[in-house]
Amino acid sequence: MSHLDSEAFVLRHVRQGETSHVVTLFARSGGKVAVLAKGSRKPGSRFGAGLDLFNLTRIRYRPRPNRDLVFLDACELARDFGCLARDVFGYAAAAVCAELVDRVVPEGADSDEIFELLHAAFDALATTVPLPPGEEMRAVALCVAFQMKLADCLGIAPELTACVACGEADLSGAGALSPGRGGLLCRRCRAAEGGRRLGAETIGFLRESLFGELSAPLLAPRAPARGLLLEARSALDSLFEYHHHGHPGQLRARRFLDELWR
Numbered sequence: 315m316s317h318l319d320s321e322a323f324v325l326r327h328v329r330q331g332e333t334s335h336v337v338t339l340f341a342r343s344g345g346k347v348a349v350l351a352k353g354s355r356k357p358g359s360r361f362g363a364g365l366d367l368f369n370l371t372r373i374r375y376r377p378r379p380n381r382d383l384v385f386l387d388a389c390e391l392a393r394d395f396g397c398l399a400r401d402v403f404g405y406a407a408a409a410v411c412a413e414l415v416d417r418v419v420p421e422g423a424d425s426d427e428i429f430e431l432l433h434a435a436f437d438a439l440a441t442t443v444p445l446p447p448g449e450e451m452r453a454v455a456l457c458v459a460f461q462m463k464l465a466d467c468l469g470i471a472p473e474l475t476a477c478v479a480c481g482e483a484d485l486s487g488a489g490a491l492s493p494g495r496g497g498l499l500c501r502r503c504r505a506a507e508g509g510r511r512l513g514a515e516t517i518g519f520l521r522e523s524l525f526g527e528l529s530a531p532l533l534a535p536r537a538p539a540r541g542l543l544l545e546a547r548s549a550l551d552s553l554f555e556y557h558h559h560g561h562p563g564q565l566r567a568r569r570f571l572d573e574l575w576r
C-alpha cells in the first residue's frame with residue numbers, strides 16, 4: 315500500500331521492545347493513529363524531536379491492511395511545544411487535553427476540527443506558561459473549556475441558552491445540566507426533575523467555554539473559583555458518560571493535575 319502524509323500531534327508513547335516506541339498521534343486527516351516508530355529509542359534516532367509529546371509533526375506512514383498498527387517511515391518537526399515543560403501546570407494541562415482526545419474521541423469524528431482544537435490549546439498554553447504563582451487554577455479552567463469545545467466537536471454540546479424543558483430563557487438563578495435532555499434546566503424544572511445543582515456563575519463559565527475563545531480562561535482578569543471549576547467539570551463529565559464517550563474523571567493526566575492543584 316502507498317504512503318500517507320499528514321500533520322499530526324503527538325499524544326502518547328508506549329515502549330516497544332528495546333529500541334522502539336508505539337506512538338499515538340492525532341492526524342489532521344484521519345484522526346487517531348498508532349504508529350510503530352522503529353529505533354525511536356536509540357540515541358540520535360532519525361525521528362528526533364518530531365516524536366516528543368505534544369509536538370506538531372509532519373508524518374509519513376504506511377498503513378497495513380487489516381492491522382491496527384502502522385509503520386512510521388519519517389517525521390519532520392513542524393512546531394516544537396517543548397516550552398510547555400517549563401511549567402508543570404502547563405504541561406499537566408496539555409497532557410489532560412491530549413489524553414481526552416486519545417481516550418474519548420470515537421472513530422469517524424471530524425478530525426480537522428479536533429486537530430485545530432488541540433492546536434489552539436497547546437498554542438494558548440505555550441504563550442502563557444509559566445503561570446504566575448496563585449494563578450494555577452487557570453490551567454484547570456483551560457482543560458474544562460477544552461472539554462466543552464470537544465463536546466461541541468463531537469456533536470454533544472449542551473443547550474445553554476434556555477431551559478430545555480420549559481424554554482425559560484432566564485437562567486440567572488441556579489439550574490442543572492440534564493445530559494438526557496441535552497441541556498440546562500431552570501431552577502423550577504430542576505426542582506421537578508432533579509439533577510446536580512449548577513450556580514449561575516458556573517452556567518456563565520460553561521457558556522463562555524462553548525461560545526468564547528479557548529484561551530479566555532488563561533487571560534481573563536480574574537481566575538475562576540475552584541468550586542465553579544469542579545461543578546462545571548463534573549457536569550461535563552456526566553455529559554460525556556451519558557453519550558458513552560469514556561470516563562473523563564478517570565484520566566491519569568487529570569488525576570495528576572488535580573494532585574498538583576490540591
Ligand SMILES: [Zn+2]
Pocket residue numbers: 477478479480481482499500501502503504
Ligand atoms: Zn424550565
